Amino acid sequence: MMKENRLKFTIIAILIGLVIGAIILLAVGYNPLEAYGIMIAGVFGSPKYISWTIIKSTPLILTGISVAFAFKTGLFNIGAEGQFIIGALVATLAGYFLHLPPVLHAIVALLLACLAAALWGGFAGFLKSKFGVNEVITTIMLNWIAFYLSNFLVYWDKFKRPNSEASQKILSSASIAFPKEFGSSLGSFFNAPVNFGFIIAILVAFLIKYVLNDTTLGYELRAVGFNKDAAEYGGINVKKNTITAMMIAGAISGLAGAVHVLGVTNEISILSAMEGNGFDGMAVSLIGGNSPIGCIFAGLLFGALKYGGYKIQPIMGAPSEIINIVIGIIVFFIAMPKMIEGLTTIRSRRKRGGEVERSK
């Protein structure tokens, strides 16, 4: 029942978001039906667009799961961005410097990236459990350290590709892209860099769901999230669980960075600003109701909005700021089905109140 309601409210929220976005488009003088039409055609119009949407969504699903997981354990992981950067960095380093046979190379690169990002995230957890430093502060700080560490290493002679702003490309043995021969029969779907990242993301979602709901570790983590003091009273080691939770959250975000590199970009470039894959993960987690499975759909929705939404601009000539506002509003509303839920319960309560009055 709860779940059904939740879905209902999410759908209502999405519709409200679209309607308000439409009002804004109308107010500035653009036809909202045409705009949304372009967006939908931009996502579903060709198999290639669908694969691009999936590619765009994959890292968001993973960072979303990372934030959702931390949230379930009572932690707010703002560090997904930095953990993503560390994951991408280590995956590129491993992909370029190590020489291993094909499949093994990719797996090693993914695992190393997860490990590095787990330590990165775990450090914030350690500071929290040992010294009581709020993880919100430390993870924000660590984001910037990761950002500049990544830029610093890309400038390193042995790693930088000459005459470019980017690192060397990973060796083809580390790539997780679908093999080329695989694609020719399926047409343009495989014109985009389709890769195993999406499958990995779905596996991770189910794995995390299993860990949270069906293991002792998950039980302990959730208990800490519900009520730290009660959990401690119940004999759960809160400090150890805080570190573990942040390590797992970090590993998932790092994995996001790694699949992005090994599957799509094949390199990392000098960042001139945070790319937002981790920050968007927070929105994805919120939309997905902090559930790992919900994050799959929320990530796809978010990726579709971002990929399809920006296609409106060149066709209609609407300023990109307007498009950003509309996308922002849609996200804003889908992120708060709770409010919609609240509004409808107030209404139904009033209605019921009225009935009582009348029956008197």
Added chain:
Amino acid sequence: MQKKIMAVVMIAVLALSLAACSSGGGGDKLKVTMVTDVGGVNDQSFNQSAWEGLQKAGKDLGVKVSYQESHQDADFVPNLETALDAGNDLIWGIGYKLGDPILEAAKKNPDTKYAIVDFAYEDTPENVVGVVFKQEQPSFLVGYIAAKMTKTGKVGFVGGMEGDVISAFENGYHAGVEYANKVNGTNVEVIIQYAESFTDAAKGKAIANSMYQQGADIVFHAAGGVGDGVIEAAKEQGKFAIGVDRDQNYMAPDNVITSAMKRVDVGVYNVVKDLKEGKFPGGTTVVYGLEEGAVDIAPTSDKHVPKEILDEVEALKKDIIDGKIEVPFNQETFNDFVNSL
């Protein structure tokens, strides 16, 4: 309830996709689009300048123009594909970061024309044109002006991120200062710092503030959006700044004494015009310098810079065009230049 909602959603989706089908179609106008780099189209700098050039082409030449913003590096490839699918005849990549994606797209789609700003290929495909600017030339001129106008004997340079293009700005500027030192027997120092960003205005402000505190009174920036902060700092501290790419005097009329203009708009406009006239310079790299009128100091310079300095600058321009002064564009040529003074 559930079913009703689903029904409404399905109807909405259907209605929207129908609307999508009815739109489209465009006639046989020439279609030109540009893909920005991560600075976005309102960066007060070269993306904006490129868009201005394209808009002018749209008005004067009757071509259909549009732009597509990139928000991260991973957007370049899908944005170029979207531009291709929209049936554009010419697709611009703005900024050297799009060098590789443009080359790849051009090889895959030999029937579509591509152009890129700030990037020269060693082996340019027939359907691509590179447009590069001698940014060291206007930088040299503003460096000369800065050295002549400083009262403290110290001037600053704020770079965006290290790379060939920004290095040309830096070395041209530094050379201008050294040249003025030599000619006028002064000893003006240059403080150089990079922001490691093209977007972080707060960082530009912090760097400029610290330069002003170290005694510099004029700071030149070649840093895209970071420069907004540099100019803001100049405004707050009552010091001077030098703008870049476009005439940035309007951002702080009392503080921006001149700008090193790099007329990306001129470059973009000219290539579109050539295409329209059937003379698309495919397979080549077009170089724009003082001679072509595509780089210069800002027309508003006479508000702050005394006439006699501007006259000297005019003479310098002539020397550069005549080849009497060869403005250095990297560390190596800079060292040679200083040794030859």
